[in-house]
Amino acid sequence: MASRSTRSETPASPTRVRRVGLLAGPLAAGALLLIPSGLHAVPGMDHRPAAAAAVAAWMALWWFTEAVPMAWTALLPLVLFPALGVFGTGGIPASLGRAALPYVDPYIFLFLGGMALGAALEQWHLHRRIALLIMRAIGTAPQRLLLGMLVATASVSLWISNTATAVMMVPIGMALIAQLEASEGRRLEHFGAALMLGVAYAANVGGIGTKIGSPTNSVFAGVASRRLATEVGFLEYMAAALPFVVLFVPLIWWVLWRTGRRDALGPGKGVDVIQRELSALGPLSAGEKVVGTVFLVAALLWMGGDFLRPALASWVASAFGGFKLLGKHYEAGVALLSAGTLVLLGRLSLRALARVPWDTLLLLGGGFALAAGIEGGGLSTYMAARLEGLESLGPTAQYGAVALSTVLLSAVASNTATVNVLLNVLPGSLPLLAVSTFASSCDFALPAGTPPNAIVFGSGYVRLPTMMKVGLPLDLLAAALLTLYGLVWVRFVLG
Known part of the structure; x- marks a missing residue:
């Protein structure tokens, strides 16, 4: 903060x-x-x-x-x-x-393993290399530079924490701004604000895309399992969530470029900064290769879980006295096995593990x-009766009310706190709970809801009136898009 x-x-x-x-x-x-x-x-x-x-x-x-x-x-x-x-x-x-x-729910161990893998990416700076390569591939003209920053930040945030992503990307963004200002010979107030806000916004939205991208996603999976007796697989979750990230990042770019273009930039020399940062990283190290390989294997195992788990479940049942291997057990096992492999290979240090936000695990357990x-305690039955009015509304009104109320609440409360409360009182519809989960990460107008929003204030380019002026339209756009997205896509995938 x-x-x-x-x-x-x-x-x-x-x-x-x-x-x-x-x-x-x-x-x-x-x-x-x-x-x-x-x-x-x-x-x-x-x-x-x-x-x-x-x-x-x-x-x-x-x-x-x-x-x-x-x-x-x-x-x-x-x-x-x-x-x-x-x-x-x-x-x-x-x-x-x-x-x-609930404090030892398998989804907590899935998130633990995911955080450990993210810590390994950070330890070897592999996430930084990936982000820079994405930005270089998209281009270094000012509008492409902004888009590249958004895409790179969102892509990294799929796999490591939103906060860590923002902390990593802000210095890269500041170096790019400094290079452009030196080329232009003036301060780029508007483009600097757009680039810094892009880091915060893309870090928040990117975390929506995978089960391990944000604690809110693990809360959703845990509530679905406990409240609805439904296991949402890793690939199934990505199928429901990732298209929203792909759709919304260009909208963020469009809104931010309307601010950034006011500086009337020339071609700039952003390519020099990106190349210099890549050169500083040097050639791909042995540690990066090992971490990248283990991470890729883990991602493939997660995404292929629906195909691999049935055969594995049969073996587990016969070997462990009829134990039923659920999707959450499989995914948590993959996460812990991958993290343990990196520790045994000496590619994940205890110092890197110490930087993992362990208190987040308690927060998930409390939720x-x-x-x-x-x-x-029977409160869910009581609340369901009180919320009959919401359930009697048409689908459009339901999704609209849930998306808008979640976006507004997440502006003044953390996204994890928001979903911990809302997912336990909203009607027991899996697509509706998913839309609320996605909406909780769409906080763009105020610094209070998510750490990335607060982090970019340290850049000197973002002021609260600027964030509110840019963020409020994005809040409303997110609620509107999530309403349509829930009706057209989430109901189809999770219904």
Whole structure:
């Protein structure tokens, strides 16, 4: 997040918001527990829906206001679900077991393995080489340079974290701007803003495209598995999500170029910067070759899982006493095996692993635990009855309402917090939940929702009015495109 002075706090300052959130969380939980409402009268459920709602409200308020570190909030179900009897009879040990089980969900290990592979790409700078080669291939005229930055950033963000992608691409973008400014002999305020915003926006959107591209995608897969008893395969997810990335990146380019072209740039010398950066990397090293090979094999195994898993499942069932190998077990196994191979080959160091955001795993586990409590406590049944009005709407209105509300919420809350809450209360339609997941990464107007948006503020080319002026139309475009995309494509792939 961008740093802000705390000398003269205002009611809207981050510190004040956190203090309010710190109190609002437990107060809201207490109100839901103590004040009689329909939640206390769900047939056969006694107090459990109210207890689940209390924990959900507490977690949502702390997540949205960032009152405490988000990973700490994610641990609340371990204490509150057993204490409040959310899972009903069975005693504290059984309730604790049900609350703890989601923290070791296979999708968490899939994301862990994916983050480890991303750390290996970063350790050997292979992601940087890939990005530079993509930019050189697209071209170095100003409009092509902007498109190349978008495509390169989105392509890398498919496989490593959005934040790491933005951190890597900002210095490349700054070097390109400096070269162009030296060639033009003036400051390129508009093109610089377009290029920096392109890094943030493409990092966010690129993460939509694969299961390991963003924590939100793992949340979606976990909710689909637990709430709908549906396994969304790696290739199936890519088929649903990746076309949106391909469609939306050119729209981002079109909106940003309307800003960037105001500097009336000449041909520029961006090619010199790209070639210099590639030369600094030197020839492809042995480490890069090994990491690239392991990563490619992992990607092929993930994408071919629907064809390979049935034969493997039969062997696993006979070897391990009838254990049912689900898609999430297979994908997590591929991820961990690939990461372990790189460690054993000495191509993934402990120092690189230490940079992995381990707290994200707790955040995912807390989201899955929240989903389990909402389902096990009967709150999902209660919410489904309350949301009958949304389900009675036509498909266009449903997708439009979900896409727009998710985009707006993700502008003021992190995308992971947004999906952790929304995916557990929206109607149980897999395509609808997928559209909400995609929309959570479409935050373009404010720096609060995603780290890439905040990172580019350090460049000196992006100001809040500029981000809002460019980002608000993109927010609306994303909601409109996702409405149409959900109706035409996602329903076809996941319906």
